[in-house]
Amino acid sequence: MHKHLNLLFLATENLLRHRTKTVVVCLCIIAILTPFITAIAISEGIRSQSLNSVNAGADLYLTSDEFGRNAAISLKYLDEIKKIFGVTKIVPRIVGRGFLQNKLTVIVGIHKEDIPEPVTCISGRVFENTNEVIVGHELAKYFHLNIGDQFSMRCQQRKVFTVVGIFSADSGIWGASMIFMPFNDAGDLFGKENVATDIQIYSLPGHNSEIATDLYDIFQNEAYRLQDKQMIELYVKKGFMLKEGVFSALYIVAIALGVPAILVTSGFGLSERKKEVGIMKATGWQTLEVLELISFEQLLISLLGATIAIVLAILWVRGFRGAFIAQFFIAEITMLPNFALPARFLPLPCFISFFFAFLLTMVGSIYSSWRASTVSPVVSLQS
Amino acid sequence: MIRTENLCKSYGHHSQYEVRAIHDINVNIAKNCFVVFRGPSGSGKTTLLNIIGTLDRPTAGKVFLYDKEITSFSDIAFARLRREKIGFIFQNFHLIPRLTSWENVAYPLIPLGISLKERFERAQFFLEKMGLGDRLSHTPEELSGGQQQRVAIARAMINDPEIIIADEPTSNIDEETSAHILQYFEELKIRGVTILVATHSAIFEKIADTVYKMKNGRIE
Ligand SMILES: Nc1ncnc2c1ncn2[C@@H]1O[C@H](COP(=O)(O)OP(=O)(O)O)[C@@H](O)[C@H]1O
Ligand SMILES: [Mg+2]
Numbered sequence: 072m073h074k075h076l077n078l079l080f081l082a083t084e085n086l087l088r089h090r091t092k093t094v095v096v097c098l099c100i101i102a103i104l105t106p107f108i109t110a111i112a113i114s115e116g117i118r119s120q121s122l123n124s125v126n127a128g129a130d131l132y133l134t135s136d137e138f139g140r141n142a143a144i145s146l147k148y149l150d151e152i153k154k155i156f157g158v159t160k161i162v163p164r165i166v167g168r169g170f171l172q173n174k175l176t177v178i179v180g181i182h183k184e185d186i187p188e189p190v191t192c193i194s195g196r197v198f199e200n201t202n203e204v205i206v207g208h209e210l211a212k213y214f215h216l217n218i219g220d221q222f223s224m225r226c227q228q229r230k231v232f233t234v235v236g237i238f239s240a241d242s243g244i245w246g247a248s249m250i251f252m253p254f255n256d257a258g259d260l261f262g263k264e265n266v267a268t269d270i271q272i273y274s275l276p277g278h279n280s281e282i283a284t285d286l287y288d289i290f291q292n293e294a295y296r297l298q299d300k301q302m303i304e305l306y307v308k309k310g311f312m313l314k315e316g317v318f319s320a321l322y323i324v325a326i327a328l329g330v331p332a333i334l335v336t337s338g339f340g341l342s343e344r345k346k347e348v349g350i351m352k353a354t355g356w357q358t359l360e361v362l363e364l365i366s367f368e369q370l371l372i373s374l375l376g377a378t379i380a381i382v383l384a385i386l387w388v389r390g391f392r393g394a395f396i397a398q399f400f401i402a403e404i405t406m407l408p409n410f411a412l413p414a415r416f417l418p419l420p421c422f423i424s425f426f427f428a429f430l431l432t433m434v435g436s437i438y439s440s441w442r443a444s445t446v447s448p449v450v451s452l453q454s
Numbered sequence: 455m456i457r458t459e460n461l462c463k464s465y466g467h468h469s470q471y472e473v474r475a476i477h478d479i480n481v482n483i484a485k486n487c488f489v490v491f492r493g494p495s496g497s498g499k500t501t502l503l504n505i506i507g508t509l510d511r512p513t514a515g516k517v518f519l520y521d522k523e524i525t526s527f528s529d530i531a532f533a534r535l536r537r538e539k540i541g542f543i544f545q546n547f548h549l550i551p552r553l554t555s556w557e558n559v560a561y562p563l564i565p566l567g568i569s570l571k572e573r574f575e576r577a578q579f580f581l582e583k584m585g586l587g588d589r590l591s592h593t594p595e596e597l598s599g600g601q602q603q604r605v606a607i608a609r610a611m612i613n614d615p616e617i618i619i620a621d622e623p624t625s626n627i628d629e630e631t632s633a634h635i636l637q638y639f640e641e642l643k644i645r646g647v648t649i650l651v652a653t654h655s656a657i658f659e660k661i662a663d664t665v666y667k668m669k670n671g672r673i674e
Binding site (some may be wrong): 072073074076077078080081089153230296346349351352354355356357358360402445448449452 | 467496504509510511528529533534536537544549550552553561562564565566568569570607613618660
């Protein structure tokens with residue numbers, strides 16, 4: 072036990088003694104790990120936030136089906152759907168996108184009483200009349216919109232809206248650049264009457280399959296799609312896997328450049344230490360003890376590098392709002408997203424990062440150290 | 455105590471550039487003997503001492519230690535022998551750069567699990583004995599050759615070895631320190647240590663029990 076402690080302390084001293092090498096290896100580890108940890112944290116954060124909002128949302132999502140895709144659904148069966156046993160509430164929505172000047176915003180048309188709970192006005196009030204809107208706080212800040220201001224928007228129709236409230240939502244990103252408006256105004260704006268992009272159905276637990284059967288009867292020959300929470304959840308997860316995939320692909324390129332650097336730097340200097348190993352062997356050190364010492368050194372340096380990388384990743388997310396990385400995961404954001412990123416630093420990715428660093432430094436150093444400690448001491452002494 | 459049987463070592467074996475560093479070396483060294491191998495440079499002294507000291511393996515022949523044939527021992531057993539029985543002193547000191555004197559001296563004790571305090575105390579004891587009590591925290595770069603060699607001797611003694619192998623210990627240092635080292639070796643001999651010294655000069659001959667004259671890899 073004392074022996075291993077001694078070796079651990081010596082490993083620490085050696086890292087201090089070979090300071091330049093320690094710093095170089097550390098920098099390489101940090102350069103590789105920081106973007107990785109940042110990306111995972113952002114992705115995890117957004118994923119969990121999306122899943123939360125799916126969970127808090129409706130039980131069933133009804134749309135019509137065109138070419139196997141979700142399409143707008145007519146409102147003509149609204150009353151019949153409402154009457155199905157087990158349906159507690161239905162919410163028709165129009166969710167669309169439109170430019171407010173140069174900025175793409177998400178437009179939600181919804182009846183006043185159906186505005187989702189997490190959306191709360193931080194100033195002003197909820198819309199009452201036609202052509203009144205509430206806007207997300209980030210959007211309001213961006214365009215310097217205040218209560219009572221008017222702005223015009225053009226999609227299919229040009230309409231002039233009055234800001235009556237500014238809201239924030241728990242789920243930071245989604246609410247940040249949204250505009251909520253009365254259902255019919257959104258219909259006008261997009262030039263569609265009597266349709267919703269989807270109808271959300273809230274149901275009593277355990278009634279989903281009966282509701283589905285009744286809907287089948289109602290829609291007869293019309294193509295419609297009914298999706299439940301689990302499916303939506305799956306879509307969200309799949310979407311993230313895709314985005315993570317895109318990021319990984321780019322990241323692999325970066326790693327391909329960074330890994331040789333770690334390998335070289337962690338092995339480099341060991342040849343310079345070959346003589347040191349020879350001296351150790353000549354004075355009675357066992358090969359295993361030498362290898363243990365070098366492994367400890369790599370362990371410590373990986374731990375140090377990974378810890379710094381995690382701290383930097385946290386700074387990146389908190390201080391620089393995930394610049395350059397967040398846009399992989401959130402569509403249409405500028406370099407510095409101007410809202411709090413929902414990042415989650417889970418222990419597993421941090422551990423994986425550390426393990427990855429350890430693996431790399433070990434791979435880089437193990438061969439040369441093994442060579443140095445297994446050749447006869449005379450040979451290492453001569454170098 | 456130490457015996458060799460037809461010990462041979464060739465470099466570049468089986469090639470046209472084969473160098474026979476030593477051949478057919480037969481020596482028999484009794485316990486507590488002071489043995490000097492004297493010969494010109496290139497005569498195979500270092501090669502012989504390295505093989506006897508388990509730092510290298512012979513091409514042919516055998517080495518016996520306490521009547522046990524050690525040539526066939528594993529590397530692990532060799533390392534254990536070096537740790538428990540043998541202390542080395544080299545011509546060019548072989549100290550670890552940037553480590554202080556006492557750290558260099560105590561380095562072999564680290565894998566033995568000995569505590570920092572005890573390591574320091576033991577290193578201090580031997581360094582004071584070598585007259586370096588005021589150089590405990592100097593690094594090799596801050597010491598003269600003679601001082602470095604005395605640090606190396608303190609390191610060789612730290613495990614209380616039964617055998618000291620010194621390869622031209624005085625070749626790179628001043629006469630005054632050489633005299634000091636000579637005196638110290640005599641002291642070690644009185645304490646029962648077996649000492650093997652390689653040298654090309656005559657200074658050890660007056661205290662040696664046996665002198666082997668070496669030339670071209672053979673003992674004359
Ligand atoms: N690693 C080596 N490779 C090839 N030849 C060597 C090697 N080491 C020593 N020799 C040769 O072996 C002979 C004996 O060398 P050495 O034992 O160092 O002699 P000494 O210590 O008496 O000067 C010399 O001719 C030397 O050139
Ligand atoms: Mg020599």
